[in-house]
Amino acid sequence: MALTKLNKSIIDCRQCDRLVNFREKIATEKRKQYLHEDYWGKPITGYGDEKAKLLMVGLAPAAHGGNRTGRVFTGDRSADFLFKCLFEAGFCNQPISINKNDGLVLKNLYLTTALKCVPPGDKPTSLELKTCFKYFNQEINLLKNISTILALGKIAYDACINYYKQQYDIKNKDYIFSHGSQNKLPDNKILIGSYHPSPRNVNTGRINKIKMVRLLRKVKKDLDN
Ligand code: SF4
Numbered sequence: 001m002a003l004t005k006l007n008k009s010i011i012d013c014r015q016c017d018r019l020v021n022f023r024e025k026i027a028t029e030k031r032k033q034y035l036h037e038d039y040w041g042k043p044i045t046g047y048g049d050e051k052a053k054l055l056m057v058g059l060a061p062a063a064h065g066g067n068r069t070g071r072v073f074t075g076d077r078s079a080d081f082l083f084k085c086l087f088e089a090g091f092c093n094q095p096i097s098i099n100k101n102d103g104l105v106l107k108n109l110y111l112t113t114a115l116k117c118v119p120p121g122d123k124p125t126s127l128e129l130k131t132c133f134k135y136f137n138q139e140i141n142l143l144k145n146i147s148t149i150l151a152l153g154k155i156a157y158d159a160c161i162n163y164y165k166q167q168y169d170i171k172n173k174d175y176i177f178s179h180g181s182q183n184k185l186p187d188n189k190i191l192i193g194s195y196h197p198s199p200r201n202v203n204t205g206r207i208n209k210i211k212m213v214r215l216l217r218k219v220k221k222d223l224d225n
Helices: 002-011 017-029 079-090 126-142 152-163 199-203 209-224
Strands: 052-056 109-113 150-151 182-184 190-194
Touching: 002 152, 052 126, 052 152, 079 209, 109 126, 126 152, 150 152, 150 209, 152 190, 190 209, 199 209
Parallel strands: 052 109, 052 150, 150 190
Antiparallel strands: 182 190
């Protein structure tokens, strides 16, 4: 189907020289604990229920998470935290996301990133983001049932706003990020902000399982109504 075709073109993409070099460098050098593994080292596609109403968006794959395992939010500590919460809120069949063969099934949820390649320092240039938005755009157009976008972290949230700014005359001041913030987008989708499930945010207590599950359960309730 169209999404399969799109995902193939994403995986084959080599358009941003800096990001191609970086993702491949990480895949060659590897982190010590994963030296025995073959890293994916290519762009990451979205993953999940193609009929989902909820689209969850991160900024980009993690260097030793998605860029290693080949699946978004898979195989790192952010994924460990996120999937415990998603499972508890009823968005997936298991509380773990370790590798592509772990049996994970997402329910009413499609997970993706605004940028498909890992950027140095988690900081893409505006040109790289703009270049990659064509894929995000196609995903949004192909996922016909999406009514809500939940952005994981302020940078992903801002990337969503920048994406919409390319097509609509919207103002940043009308979209203030906070955990649980909710705003209507010009195409009538709802944009929700959430703190990123990063180890730093978890360790500092900015986000915890109770806060995250509370938000996810509220989103689920609204989607089910
Ligand atoms: S960031 Fe996007 S556009 Fe750039 S190389 Fe990766 S997949 Fe291609």
